[in-house]
Amino acid sequence: MDKLKQINATCEQGSLVGTVTDGVLNFFDIPYAETGGRFRNANPPRKWEGTRDCTSRGSIFPQLPSRLDFVQGPYADGLEQSEDAFRLNIFTPSIEGKLPVLFWIHGGGFMTGGGALKTYSGAALARSGRVVVVTVNYRLGILGNLYLPGVADGNYSVRDLEAALFWVKRNIENFGGDSESIVVSGQSAGAWYTQLLIGMKSTSEIIRGAVVLSSPSVSPLTTDEAQSDAEAFCKLAGITDPARELPELPVDSLLSAQAKLGASKVSFGTIAVPSYPMQDRTVPPDLAEAALRFAPKPLIIGWTRDEAAAFLASDQHTLNVSSDQVLAKFKEIFGVSGTFRYQHSLKKRLAGTPYTAIVDLVTDKWFKRSSIRAARMYSRAGGPVYTFQLDYSSPQPNVGACHCFDIPFWLGNFEDAKDGPMLFGLNMAEANTLSALMQNYLLNFLHTGNPNSEELPIWESCRNSEIQTVHFGDYIACVGGDVSD
Numbered sequence: 001m002d003k004l005k006q007i008n009a010t011c012e013q014g015s016l017v018g019t020v021t022d023g024v025l026n027f028f029d030i031p032y033a034e035t036g037g038r039f040r041n042a043n044p045p046r047k048w049e050g051t052r053d054c055t056s057r058g059s060i061f062p063q064l065p066s067r068l069d070f071v072q073g074p075y076a077d078g079l080e081q082s083e084d085a086f087r088l089n090i091f092t093p094s095i096e097g098k099l100p101v102l103f104w105i106h107g108g109g110f111m112t113g114g115g116a117l118k119t120y121s122g123a124a125l126a127r128s129g130r131v132v133v134v135t136v137n138y139r140l141g142i143l144g145n146l147y148l149p150g151v152a153d154g155n156y157s158v159r160d161l162e163a164a165l166f167w168v169k170r171n172i173e174n175f176g177g178d179s180e181s182i183v184v185s186g187q188s189a190g191a192w193y194t195q196l197l198i199g200m201k202s203t204s205e206i207i208r209g210a211v212v213l214s215s216p217s218v219s220p221l222t223t224d225e226a227q228s229d230a231e232a233f234c235k236l237a238g239i240t241d242p243a244r245e246l247p248e249l250p251v252d253s254l255l256s257a258q259a260k261l262g263a264s265k266v267s268f269g270t271i272a273v274p275s276y277p278m279q280d281r282t283v284p285p286d287l288a289e290a291a292l293r294f295a296p297k298p299l300i301i302g303w304t305r306d307e308a309a310a311f312l313a314s315d316q317h318t319l320n321v322s323s324d325q326v327l328a329k330f331k332e333i334f335g336v337s338g339t340f341r342y343q344h345s346l347k348k349r350l351a352g353t354p355y356t357a358i359v360d361l362v363t364d365k366w367f368k369r370s371s372i373r374a375a376r377m378y379s380r381a382g383g384p385v386y387t388f389q390l391d392y393s394s395p396q397p398n399v400g401a402c403h404c405f406d407i408p409f410w411l412g413n414f415e416d417a418k419d420g421p422m423l424f425g426l427n428m429a430e431a432n433t434l435s436a437l438m439q440n441y442l443l444n445f446l447h448t449g450n451p452n453s454e455e456l457p458i459w460e461s462c463r464n465s466e467i468q469t470v471h472f473g474d475y476i477a478c479v480g481g482d483v484s485d
Helices: 142-144 157-177 191-199 225-238 241-246 251-264 287-294 324-349 354-382 409-411 430-447
Strands: 005-011 014-021 024-031 051-053 089-091 101-105 132-136 177-187 209-213 299-306 385-388 468-472 478-481
Touching: 005 024, 005 157, 024 225, 051 209, 089 157, 101 157, 101 191, 142 157, 142 251, 157 191, 157 430, 177 409, 177 430, 191 287, 191 385, 209 430, 225 251, 225 354, 225 385, 287 354, 299 354, 324 354, 409 430, 430 468
Parallel strands: 014 051, 101 132, 101 177, 177 209, 209 299, 299 385, 385 468
Antiparallel strands: 005 014, 014 024, 024 089, 089 132, 468 478
């Protein structure tokens, strides 16, 4: 095996060495902080002597297999897990220059994922020569969000991302990035955190734009809700003295109790989220409203047509769900108009079934409606906002254009994500054509705040709350009219 070509750089902690692969400089496993202990804020990173080896992917924070392994594959397999995984990764075409920076926050339902995962590689985007990509780890689940007065203050995940973003602001010019041109983006939980960061007083000012992909429709917990979840967790873990037992609880036992807490929240037609951030002095109760402080900076926000299928298609009962059960769910949510809405949902598709109706219902409730609401609020406040829906479907049965399916299209990293069942049998000629279009929109947006250019189909911005949505489907972007919520 040939020795990898290496490249040296520096950051505030010292010198480091990365690799050069196909014209992209890769610096992995760079500390942006270090552990201050479980359920404690992280400490600033220490300086090191000599040159730090940043040539290979590092650890991720503790987690169980993802419920989205069904579509993405077991993407965390083979990576070490550690409670001291305060690391980020940088993909850049050169350490000279001043390119826009894409600060990418991974998803995973607040419970799984990591910036070190290959499926989030920014190498393909960096290879364009137009952007520096940063991917980041942050604490997950109970370890990132436990709130128990006198024991844990909660929102550690938020402060981790805040620390990582400030590290990038201070250091990215040593890696060819422009510290005045940082665009934050994420998918799923990462999109939720993106909305949070652009709405927080401490971070809003240093972010120039945002790309929000499939943000879940959950509001930050109240302190009472967060404490109730923490007490339920302790009961499931058999903990009677949290101050003494929680810091020493084995990680496997912690993750096991966390899974039980998640299972206790599962019901038909919902997506359970067992632990995520709460309202406090920095985290507002309404992310969309808080993001208004970000206007008039530019924003992209969108969703996939069949988001919920990624969560539902692996369950045989849901695939074969009866019409009566789905109708009952529509009536539960919509009352007297439930029957009409159910029949309308069936007729939206050529082959509508109770399963496709529940997919549409959960997609609308958990992803689409909140995205449209945020886009309307933001455009009304004077911010340029561009909305999209991905319609292009996976060959995997029953998942369609599911949650996570758009990630390799935006990042252009199909090879890195190839173990995901959602990509098996994909027509790569079509996929690469669509991906190139989406990446060009993204790269234009990173440079100018506007995704358009002369050689691309026009992507209209929303105007005074009228939503103009691009549908990414076949080979070009099909422009739609106003989207109903």
